[in-house]
Each structure stands twice: as structure tokens, then as C-alpha cells.
Amino acid sequence: MSDPHWSATSHALAELARIVTEAQATNPLAPVTVMVPSHASGLDVTRYLGRTLNNGTGSVAIHAYRLHDLATELIAAHPAVCGRAPLPPTIRLGATSKALTEQPGIFAPVADQPALVS
Structure with missing residues (x-):
């Protein structure tokens, strides 16, 4: 009996490997950014790509x-914030919660979900 979740995950990873290979076809050192839902999944993705890309010899410049x-990372280089520290997580969480309470906008259907502001 096969697990449908495992099957979907393996197909998604294979498709990601195909996309990364295509993105680096002309320049194997070209940086590629992959968006992931968690640090753990980021480790899984980069390790998988390292095992499978380039006939198993590894990968480079994949973040x-x-x-x-x-x-x-993108905002840290902006001149307006150079030399300034980021908000502590508790203050950022409070500000995000307040903004979602006062003006949820497109997030109205999910504004009360804890994962949205964490």
C-alpha cells in the first residue's frame, strides 16, 4: 500500500529538481531561491537537491x-534601515496582530489564525 502523501512529496521534489536544473542550465553557479514553509523543510529540500542534481554530485548556490x-534579508540591505536592529519577535507579533484586528483586508477570512502572525 502506498502513502499518497509520500507520493505527492516525491513528485514535488522531482519537479523542483527539474526546475532548478533548468534554471541553472546555462550557468551552474546561478543562484536559485526556493521558498519553503519551515526551516526543517528547507533542510530537506536542499539536502534532496544536493543528492539528486548533477547526477548526484551535488548542487551549489541554492538557498x-x-x-x-x-x-x-532583502530589507536588511535597504539604506533606510542600515544600522537599525529588527523588532523583537514579541513586539512584531503584537504589531501584526493589532494590524490584522484593525484592518485585516484580504486576510479577513484567516486573520484569527495563530499561524498567520507567528
Whole structure:
């Protein structure tokens, strides 16, 4: 009996490997960013790609980021925030919760979900 979740995951990883291979076809050192839902899945993805790309010889310049991590990295280089520290997580969580309570906008259907602001 096969597990449908495992099958879907393995197909998704195989498709990701195909896409990364295509993205690096002309330049194997070209950076590729993969968005992942968690740090653990980021490790799984990069390790899988390392085992499977280039006939199993490895991969290079592949970065797996959660959306929050990518946003943090991109904004850190902006001149307006150079030399400033990011908000502590508790204050950021409170500000996000308040904004979603006051003006949920497109997030109205899920604004009360804890995962949205964590």
C-alpha cells in the first residue's frame, strides 16, 4: 500500500529538481531561491537537491528561505534601515496582530489564525 502523501512529496521534489536544473542550465553557479514553509523543510529540500542534481554530485548556490527570512534579508540591505536592529519577535507579533484586528483586508477570512502572525 502506498502513502499518497509520500507520493505527492516525491513528485514535488522531482519537479523542483527539474526546475532548478533548468534554471541553472546555462550557468551552474546561478543562484536559485526556493521558498519553503519551515526551516526543517528547507533542510530537506536542499539536502534532496544536493543528492539528486548533477547526477548526484551535488548542487551549489541554492538557498531555501521562509518568506520571513527572505524579507529580512532583502530589507536588511535597504539604506533606510542600515544600522537599525529588527523588532523583537514579541513586539512584531503584537504589531501584526493589532494590524490584522484593525484592518485585516484580504486576510479577513484567516486573520484569527495563530499561524498567520507567528
